[in-house]
Amino acid sequence: MAEDAQTLVDAGCDASDQGRHREAEGLFRRAVDLGEEWVWFNIGNELRAQGRLTDAVKAYQRALAAGETDAWLNLGACLDDLGDLVAAMDAYRGAAAAGDLTGYVQLAHLLREHDEGELAVEALSTAAEEGSDLAAAVLACWEWDRTLDPTLELRLRAGAEHYSSARADLADLLRSTGRPEEARAELERGCAAGQRDCWLPLGNHLADHAGDPVAAEAAYRAGIDAGDSNCHHNLAILLLDLGRTHDAITHLRAGADAGDALAARALRDVLDERDDT
Structure with missing residues (x-):
């Protein structure tokens, strides 16, 4: 047959x-x-x-x-992973030229990583003008990181459904303008929607602002399960505060192995302090 x-x-x-x-x-x-x-x-x-x-x-x-033409984006990602940045940028431009505005977004991130901030903003602005909600959300996040301007609230709200960092930044804005419960609700909404980047700030909020280490630990562990290796470091710091040094070292090692420089530095400090005692 x-x-x-x-x-x-x-x-x-x-x-x-x-x-x-x-x-x-x-x-x-x-x-x-x-x-x-x-x-x-x-x-x-x-x-x-x-x-x-x-x-x-x-x-x-x-x-x-x-x-x-759907292959342009994935080609760009592979070339980026292989370290061929020029070819990766060309691939992302190919995606954009084929009508996939995400190509502009990926190109912008790559440009920004290599200190081409103006060109990165230009790429995002082009995508946003052509109707990319994702590009508009990324632009709002970059502006928040640069200015901490509370008038960005509406733009961050508009981007929260499209970009998890926009929701995390919205929560940061809400907390900084005296609305901690709204901030927590936004982060919980993002976590429920599968926005991985919301777990770490939710854990931080629960630990630092709500004074709930049990809930904070659960949030960090959920973030780790969702694939955010940066949660290892914050969970470890919480565990150290709770006197659970062995568990903390385990998570610092995991974070360091995943490439988190903060976890690697904290691990060295903890091990040095333990050796001195």
């Missing part, structure tokens, strides 16, 4: 959703063999999930050659 390309693609997507990336890759390659060249995009995603970034780049390039 002859294979059907769409059936193979559907089966590959199911395997990918279940984390069986090698199996998914094989299914997608069989679809390509049946003439569905656009499926190189899916192959690129599976290669990327396996950490085979160079091969993923080649797959995305083949997808683009077949007219699959």
Whole structure:
């Protein structure tokens, strides 16, 4: 019985959703063999999930050659991970030119990371003018970080559904203008909506402002489970205050291993202090 390309693609997507990336890759390659060249995009995603970034780049390039413009963003991310910043920027520009305004946003983040702030703002402004709610939200966050201007409240509120940092910054604004309960409610709303970046500030709020270390610990642990490795450091500081040094060291090690410089520094300080006693 002859294979059907769409059936193979559907089966590959199911395997990918279940984390069986090698199996998914094989299914997608069989679809390509049946003439569905656009499926190189899916192959690129599976290669990327396996950490085979160079091969993923080649797959995305083949997808683009077949007219699959959705591959631009993922190509840019792979090139960024590989350290090819110029090519990554070109890929993000390709996404924007193809009509995906997220390309401007990714380009802006990359430009800002490399001290090209004016060009980054220009890219975001272009995307926002063309209707990108995400770009408008990122712009509002950058302005809040720079100015702490409370008149940004409406812009941050508008961006909160589109960008988790906008909700976190909105909570910061609410707290700084004497509305701590509203701030907490915003962060809890973000956590419930799956906005990972809200767990850390919620934990901080519960620890520093609400005086509830039990709830703060639960928030930090939820943030860790959601993939925010920065929560390890803040949880460890809380645990140290509670006298739970062993558990604190475990989390500082985890944070340091994840690349958190604050956790690494705190770990050294804790171990040095322990050796001196």
